[in-house]
Amino acid sequence: METKNLVVPGDFLGTSEEFIVGDGVYDERGKIYAAVVGEVKIEDKRISVVPRVGTPPLPRAGDIVIGRVEDVKENVVVVSIACIQGCENRSVATSERGIIHISNIKNSYVTNLQQEFAHEDIVRAKVIDAKALRLSTEQRNLGVIKAICGRCKSSLVRRGNVLFCETCRKVEMRKIADDYGKVVI
DSSP states (O other), X not given: OEEEEEEOTTOEEEETTTXXXXXXXXXXXTEEXXXXXXXXXXXXXXXXXXXXXXXXXXXXXXXXXXXXXXXXXXXXXXXEEEEETTOTTSOOSOOOEEEEEGGGSOXXXXXXXXXXXXXXXXXXXXXXXXXXXXXXXXXXXXXXXXXXOTTTOOBEEEETTEEEETTTOOEEOOOBOTTTTTXXX
């Protein structure tokens, strides 16, 4: 087996007389070219390009995602998904926003979403339906992980089950994740 340096799509790799076409390459009139960014691998006359850069991840059911609250409506919270936990260095392969329905906020009855989430909150949620991007924050480790004061825009600190602004002394309610304030963002 032989490997070569990094190639990009369209790089000439050889001819069909020399090699058998493998993964990550294509044959155009007897000439073999790279189809993806990666490293050339030649094994038993089969030439392939092993991708160096993976595709952005897609949220799947069961994934934990981190996002920013974009809007709080009467029955749903709209979340712009930034990343999937475990793949923080890659943005997600979707521009759609996820939603947290009022029934998926916590295990107890929720009457007012304004007391659970606010615009610009950073939240951790679980994907419960990947096709519709429905999210849940019912577990203790899910919910708001960072929030700012609605009055003065300072960071809020956790005091028991509420969030407190040390600047203007305002107290706010949220569906707080159990590690609120300990998460580095």
